[in-house]
Amino acid sequence: MSAYIARRLMLAAPVVVGILLVTFLIQALIPADAVNTMFQGQLSDDDAAEAIKVMRAKYNLDRSWFEQFLIYSANILQGDLGESIRTRQPVIDEIGYRYLNTIQLTLASLVIGAVVGVLTGIVAAYKKDSWLDVTAMTIGLFGISMPAFFFGLVLIFVFAVWLQWLPVIVQGWQSLILPALTLGLIEAAPVSRIARSSMIEVLSREYIRAARAKGMSEATVIFHHALPNALLGVVTILGLQVGNLLGGAFIIEVIFGWRGMGELAVKAIQWRDFTITQAIILMGAGTYVLVNLAVDILYTWLDPRIDYSAT
Amino acid sequence: MTEPLLSIEGLKTHFFGYDGLVRAVDGVDLEVNPGEVLGLVGESGCGKTVTALSVMRLVDAPGRIVGGTIRFDRRDLLSLSASEMAQVRGAEIAMIFQQPKVSLNPVMRVGRQIAEQFIRRRGMDEAAAWKEAIGLLAAVGIPAPEAKARAYPHELSGGQAQRVMIAIALSLKPKLLIADEPTTALDVTVQAQVLALLRERCKALGTSLILVTHDLGVVAQVADRVAVMYAGQVVEQAPVERLFEAPEHPYTRGLLGSIPVLGALKPRLVEIPGNVPTLDGVSVGCRFAARCGERLRVGSRCETEAPPVIARGPGLQVRCWLADPAAADKERALA
Ligand SMILES: Nc1ncnc2c1ncn2[C@@H]1O[C@H](COP(=O)(O)OP(=O)(O)OP(=O)(O)O)[C@@H](O)[C@H]1O
Numbered sequence A: 001m002s003a004y005i006a007r008r009l010m011l012a013a014p015v016v017v018g019i020l021l022v023t024f025l026i027q028a029l030i031p032a033d034a035v036n037t038m039f040q041g042q043l044s045d046d047d048a049a050e051a052i053k054v055m056r057a058k059y060n061l062d063r064s065w066f067e068q069f070l071i072y073s074a075n076i077l078q079g080d081l082g083e084s085i086r087t088r089q090p091v092i093d094e095i096g097y098r099y100l101n102t103i104q105l106t107l108a109s110l111v112i113g114a115v116v117g118v119l120t121g122i123v124a125a126y127k128k129d130s131w132l133d134v135t136a137m138t139i140g141l142f143g144i145s146m147p148a149f150f151f152g153l154v155l156i157f158v159f160a161v162w163l164q165w166l167p168v169i170v171q172g173w174q175s176l177i178l179p180a181l182t183l184g185l186i187e188a189a190p191v192s193r194i195a196r197s198s199m200i201e202v203l204s205r206e207y208i209r210a211a212r213a214k215g216m217s218e219a220t221v222i223f224h225h226a227l228p229n230a231l232l233g234v235v236t237i238l239g240l241q242v243g244n245l246l247g248g249a250f251i252i253e254v255i256f257g258w259r260g261m262g263e264l265a266v267k268a269i270q271w272r273d274f275t276i277t278q279a280i281i282l283m284g285a286g287t288y289v290l291v292n293l294a295v296d297i298l299y300t301w302l303d304p305r306i307d308y309s310a311t
Numbered sequence B: 001m002t003e004p005l006l007s008i009e010g011l012k013t014h015f016f017g018y019d020g021l022v023r024a025v026d027g028v029d030l031e032v033n034p035g036e037v038l039g040l041v042g043e044s045g046c047g048k049t050v051t052a053l054s055v056m057r058l059v060d061a062p063g064r065i066v067g068g069t070i071r072f073d074r075r076d077l078l079s080l081s082a083s084e085m086a087q088v089r090g091a092e093i094a095m096i097f098q099q100p101k102v103s104l105n106p107v108m109r110v111g112r113q114i115a116e117q118f119i120r121r122r123g124m125d126e127a128a129a130w131k132e133a134i135g136l137l138a139a140v141g142i143p144a145p146e147a148k149a150r151a152y153p154h155e156l157s158g159g160q161a162q163r164v165m166i167a168i169a170l171s172l173k174p175k176l177l178i179a180d181e182p183t184t185a186l187d188v189t190v191q192a193q194v195l196a197l198l199r200e201r202c203k204a205l206g207t208s209l210i211l212v213t214h215d216l217g218v219v220a221q222v223a224d225r226v227a228v229m230y231a232g233q234v235v236e237q238a239p240v241e242r243l244f245e246a247p248e249h250p251y252t253r254g255l256l257g258s259i260p261v262l263g264a265l266k267p268r269l270v271e272i273p274g275n276v277p278t279l280d281g282v283s284v285g286c287r288f289a290a291r292c293g294e295r296l297r298v299g300s301r302c303e304t305e306a307p308p309v310i311a312r313g314p315g316l317q318v319r320c321w322l323a324d325p326a327a328a329d330k331e332r333a334l335a
């Protein structure tokens, strides 16, 4: 098992290098030079030229690309994300709590999406072709086709404006409710479809008939015998969906004013603050790699038939 | 005479599929006495599995039991509620299947699948149930039962998997076990061992056994009585020696070959010319008439009138006009 994890980690290494390369290229290829914008209109032209030169040296912008990449990678691998071009504060100070906020939102949505999706999927599969099934799958189709930002606006309208259950501007943990619901319910749609089809497949298996022949109650048959098998399909899709969720979270954050990485990304791009932009992409991609790793490991734990020692 | 443990009368289980009605089981009469082994034989597709599943009330849609009664241990199984029936399954009537490897849950440890019966059905705690499970694994001849209890089904051979299925099925000491072709999917070398185990365990627990099989050799070895099915009906039921010595139904005679001598049997069902009638049409007359070499002895009645079940002695029933006393008279008259 640990050998399997080690091998999976080694396979992740080239992906990490790729991510570093891409984020580095952002800084190398960006047409607008952040150092130029930094001093615009603040100093006389001569002073500005001098200051720009110093700044360029400070950020190693005067070295070769290859050198810059090595320096950049070395810093990042030591946990140094650099400092913000705009505020001169360490990037980690700004991005750290924002990252946690985004993770919080993503996890909350993931839980909502998984629970709602799996439960509706089970009901739909168990009552296959009934009105419950048809209704659930029709709603699901809307969920899959609806853009997250639009659904977010609908939820704001329904819960904050129309029902007035929540104020439009909320503080504290309550502010998590609407964005997490938006993302979670959107996420529930594909999960529910996968859960339904996995469940239908599993319910037709011989071991389910055998479980009934043992005299297991229907609840035991479904939750104890069928669900663990059906979850194998669901976990795969959940892992893939985390990328979607992260991307969706970025948009939802802007709509709901949730102070996460997405909201920061929009500002960073407006400010041409490439160190922050780089860090956001880096952490997003890194998280995605980690999640996939976690899913693979979870999968081997859920499915005893997977042989860890196989190459 | 003791009351039968299981008695099925006029059982009809039909499938209401998209492409029409299939009368898979169409008037089955069957009895199983306490402690006996009943062999259930017949060609592929004659309705053996559907009969077995009907007794368990586990026929899946689009199949449905549309008629008849199933009495078990003085209760009418067809009138029990779903949860009452679930109580009967496993504890009083158990079933094992043809494909043992896919009948075990792939993500659950083998020991757990046995222990579960004691935990969920008998309220035992985990440790005690696990101990029982290991004991049962030993009883069905699994080597190193402690280690195997922790194994997953894919780590077992087919023979071991069927032994585990037997352990599960007999864990709650049911009164009746239905084994649907329990050795068909196994290697020839382990078939005899698993069969011997099945008989030995049932005998030890006093459990009655319905053994569904294609193999007449197996029936001769193991069964006390035999029921022969044809096209959704039982055409003959008889004690095993009687069936092999003097089969009454022309279909049974066909199955046994021309000269049935106990101990010198053809091991498999012999081919009988002609096709089994499709089970979707409305049939008039005897279902076997078109393939029957002896119908002329009774005249045209076979094609126009379905024969009833005719009792010919204790535990001996035939569904054939030849067994009708009137037919015998007629035959004598002709001779
Ligand atoms: N789900 C189903 N839908 C329609 N017809 C079915 C279904 N299941 C079984 N049948 C039909 O019921 C009839 C009896 O099938 P059954 O499985 O009981 O035969 P069997 O005697 O067990 O045969 P075998 O020896 O091959 O196992 C067959 O003609 C089959 O086509």
Ligand SMILES: [Mg+2]
Pocket (backbone or CB within 6 Å): B048, B049, B050, B180
């Ligand atoms: Mg069968």
